[in-house]
Amino acid sequence: MSDLQVTLTNTAGISSVISFWVFVCSNAFKRWQNNLIRLGVIGIIVGFISLTIAIVARGIEAERFPLANLYESLLWFAWAIMGTYLLFAKMYNLKQLGWLASLTAATMFLYGSWLPAGQHEITPLVPALVSYWRQIHVPPLIVSYAMFFLSGLSAFIQLWQSGHIRSVLFSALAVVLSLLAVALGTYTSINSFYLQALFVGGSLIGMLMALFNLKHINQKFINREKADLYDEVEYRSIMVGFPLLTIGIITGGLWANHAWGTYWSWDPKESMALVAWLGNAAYIHLRIHKECSAEKLSLVAIANMLLTLLTYLGFNSLGFGGLHSYGKFK
Amino acid sequence: MSNKEHIVKTFGFPPIFRLSSFASVKLTITLLVLIAFSVLVGAWCPQESQVGKEKVIEQFGPNLGNEFIKYGIADIFHTPWFLGLIGLLTVNMIACSVQRVFPKVKSLRKTLPYLSTNEIKKIAFNRSVELEASPEIIISTLGKKLSKNNYKVNINNEKLTAEFGKYARLAATITHIGLLTLLAGVTITSWTGFNGFQTVRLDETMSFADSEHSKLWIGQLPKWKVYVKDTKREDYDNGDPKQWYSNLSVIEENGKIIKQQEISVNNPLTYKGVDIYQSSWGLDQLAIAFNKNVVKLNLRPMGKLYAAFVPLNENTILIFSIKDQFKPLRVFAKIPEWQTPRLLSEITVGKSVKLGDVNLSYIKVIPVTGLQYKSDPGLLITYIAFGFIISGVLLAAIPNRQLWAHVLVIDVKKNVLTIGGVSRKAKNAFEKSIEKIVMDLNAKFKSNDSQMQGGNKDQKKKEQYV
């Protein structure tokens, strides 16, 4: 990796961490709140720009499309999260989503920087990936994952602003336990059975507890207007992510048909993407059905975020098999 | 959707037998969740059809592994459970689409009706503002602003309707047509398609008798055969394989050669809807003669080479090694005292050498080509379905916005504009954009004592981050 690229990537990582703390401080110091928020947004803008250049530089240095391994996909993921946050911030004047978006980007940077050095190096492609289909198939998928994360994060704020503090805490527990399972799976050699149990068990228990605690409402936190707004951001993120995921899955099929003569083979990663697709289709129909409260929809959006995490990172780190093992690093 | 649409007249049938009872979105959601769960299990548990039973048992141990095989967890995509869910989803989708989704196409032909101030005020989101300009000017300025924002605008005197993303109303229809088409394509392929893999030696023919196909398969396997006239390997300079080639002839039942083609990886032969792909390559047998006694030895792949082993006595082994049919055959011997086998001789094809009192002739080597074939009659329909699905979900990302306006005349200069509208998918963004337009108009045609009505929110607060 060239120095330029390292510097730019680090700038993006550090500015996302800084803007996270600036957003946190903005809640502590109400007097300077608006200025601090503006500063936080500027932090994300700086991070977004340097990351854009870093990705382009990497592509030029590697003389190939810079999306071929897990590390590169994490850069894209962070890039999409930051970019879409900026877009939504402009459309809706969003505040809280800023600290969650920068926290998510920072987490991805941290996860990426702890990966073995081999992931950071630019390596030649394995023959199976040498195809122009790669740049058609992979970017929509990674960006759709980022969209489903944004949707889940908005769902957290929606729940908070409608006073469902307990449900927020239990859903957060589900997310934290799942992330813990992914992290342990990546950096340790604990038996994947236990980690799978941690991921699935943590998600199920956390989300069910969040569901059962929906009746607890803390009046003090209620802000209907904001709750409404984040409900909409949650929905629109899915409506952007869903076509991207659809395109990603279908172009994957076209690639497979071109290369192996079959467009669908129930490969585990393929199947996981289908699970995420079905989960989000369920969300879309729940919305159309109109009998489901915004709060329940938020829980579904968070559950879909967990499915996305399982598809994107959980899959390789928790020891599922399959063709798409280029994401592996052990 | 009004409640009326849910009430469908039924005569006499118990509820479960009515088609309309399958038209519930609740059922859709339940099915989507159950299917998602089943696919998740299929992604987690290695599937017999891909890795074989042994791998399942190896991963979970004999007890659990055999249970998984017995209950279909290791082959979940072929279980009655899974196929039943897909079947129910299909019925559900057909019922729902016919009853509720497809009729939406009709609504496209209707234009939005013009509404009066009183009617607009009944819409959940509405704003009124007093402006100092004539109704014509107010309406045409509003119309221009909306057109700039990509609304389709219709004006009738002092009334206006506008719509953004009209065709987005077709999203569900197009997506569901696509999904039904996909199911049709997949069904056609699984009921009339077949596939298989066969290794064929040089100078031999392949038939389709051993094809794999589904249990419900209807149709006939092709009677024509494929003859392997030539097959070879091309290498990079460093000896790694670069490409495999097979020269194939299609032979009809009556023995006539219909078609000849050289195939290679990514360059298949297609005849009567069957694609034949080059998928692997190897050397299979070695024909040699010891003093005119011809023997055929089976070759085994050893790294980049192929080899055959002939034990001469308890201690001595003869080893034949060869790279491809154009390189010479190398003959080695190995006895326990030697660390490595020793090269005895190199023989080009058709030649002989003397080894002690034996005359060893290299007659020929027989290559084998791995041919993958498939017939996928539903492929075109499946691809058309992909097109519909992608278009449909892209359309669904566009929020449909409908808007009405009316200027109520107070006097020649002062008039009241009332504007209201709906956007199901992007309510907040829509309301913000309309409020901005109203404020712009207010600034442009300012009436001194004018105040925006209907906006119960403090506009200043709107400017802050939320």
Ligand code: HEM
């Ligand atoms: C299997 C049974 C299904 C049924 C009965 C069903 C039913 C419906 C209904 C009633 C609508 C609402 C139409 C409207 O009011 O605009 C809808 C919309 C939609 N459905 Fe389905 N659906 C099914 C499966 C699926 C699946 C598997 C997908 C996956 C892509 C899907 C994607 C969509 C989309 C994208 C929309 C449009 C949503 C929008 O415009 O906001 N549907 N569906």
